[in-house]
Amino acid sequence: ETGVTQSPTHLIKTRGQQVTLRCSSQSGHNTVSWYQQALGQGPQFIFQYYREEENGRGNFPPRFSGLQFPNYSSELNVNALELDDSALYLCASSPQKGQGSYNEQFFGPGTRLTVL
Amino acid sequence: AQSVSQHNHHVILSEAASLELGCNYSYGGTVNLFWYVQYPGQHLQLLLKYFSGDPLVKGIKGFEAEFIKSKFSFNLRKPSVQWSDTAEYFCAVNIKAAGNKLTFGGGTRVLVKP
Numbered sequence: 001e002t003g004v005t006q007s008p009t010h011l012i013k014t015r016g017q018q019v020t021l022r023c024s025s026q027s028g029h030n031t032v033s034w035y036q037q038a039l040g041q042g043p044q045f046i047f048q049y050y051r052e053e054e055n056g057r058g059n060f061p062p063r064f065s066g067l068q069f070p071n072y073s074s075e076l077n078v079n080a081l082e083l084d085d086s087a088l089y090l091c092a093s094s095p096q097k098g099q100g101s102y103n104e105q106f107f108g109p110g111t112r113l114t115v116l
Numbered sequence: 117a118q119s120v121s122q123h124n125h126h127v128i129l130s131e132a133a134s135l136e137l138g139c140n141y142s143y144g145g146t147v148n149l150f151w152y153v154q155y156p157g158q159h160l161q162l163l164l165k166y167f168s169g170d171p172l173v174k175g176i177k178g179f180e181a182e183f184i185k186s187k188f189s190f191n192l193r194k195p196s197v198q199w200s201d202t203a204e205y206f207c208a209v210n211i212k213a214a215g216n217k218l219t220f221g222g223g224t225r226v227l228v229k230p
Contacts (some may be wrong), residue, residue, distance in 0.1 A: 024131075042120075042206050042220030043160075056215050061162065072131060094216060102148050102167075102210050105218065107160040 004093050004108035012114045013081050018056060021076045021111045023091030031055070032074040033105060035090040042092055047076055079111075086115045118143040120209050122221035129197055130229050137192040137224050139207030148210040149190040150218065151181055156195045163205075166190065177201070199230045 005024045013019050025032050030052045035043035045058035048066035063079040072093070078085055089112075092105035123138035141147065151163040165174025171183040181192045190207060207221040 035218075035220075040222075042122075042208075042222045043218075045217040045219065048216055049215075056217050057209065058217070092160075102212065104162065104165070104214070104215055107152075109159040 004090075004091055004106055006091050006108040006111050009109070010112045010114075012116065014116050015081055015083060016024045017115075018077065018079045018082050019076045019081060019113060021078075021089050021091075021113070023074045023076070023093075023108060024092030025074070025091075026106050028073050029093035029095045029106070031064045031094045031103070032068055032072065032092065034074070034076045034095070035092065036060075036112070037088040037090055038084075038100070078114060083093060083115050088112050118209065118211060120207055120221035122205075122224050124224050126225050126227070128227045130230065131199055132196050133228075135192075135194045135197045135201070135226065137205055137207075139190045139192065139221055139227070141188050141190070141207075141212055141219075143188075143208045143209065144157055148212065149181075149183060149209070150173065151176060151179070151190075151210040152206045152220075153203045154206065154207060154223075160206070161171065162180045162225045163192070168174055196227050197226075197228050199228050202228045 005067040007022045017040045033048040034046040037043040047057040048055045052068045065077045088110040090110045091108045094105045119142045149166040152160045166173045166183045172213045174180045204225045206223045208218040
């Protein structure tokens, strides 16, 4: 069974650029959540996708957007990058069986984004 | 908005010492509670979780945590740490009414000296 994978591992961008991060969920998992972990802080919830629809969003501006594909993989897109967007971006998948219920989230290794 | 507080940012211990990491959350409704661990260079892994029932929860690698509802706390403990327990530990809360998202504390970096 393959776990959650993310690509790329590391990325360096400059302010104002756009970035796309990718996540492949664990086999059998239909829900993907994205978190931002700034240096020295705990992960913060960005948003979640369930069956290709956004299913909850944290306190992040609209320039953070996402997609989920029919195979349940997901992308996180960030437009107009700012220095404060430098962080580890974590993807987590879970076998959510219905909205409103909690199922254990399994985390990927993350993508380290540096914005210069 | 709900929040999760971890009392210590850094803890340094010697092997065989006991470990206790504090976690408090600020939500009065029904919650699910978690402790995650992040070993150097590795991804977040679940140590233990509390959904309901016995408030004393046992997890992997000899860790346990106690849910005290009246104190809004979920402290993590291990009676005797090993060098391999060097890692960052995160407390996280899921509010049942809010779906599947987790709210994390700021983390506690634990260094166990051999």
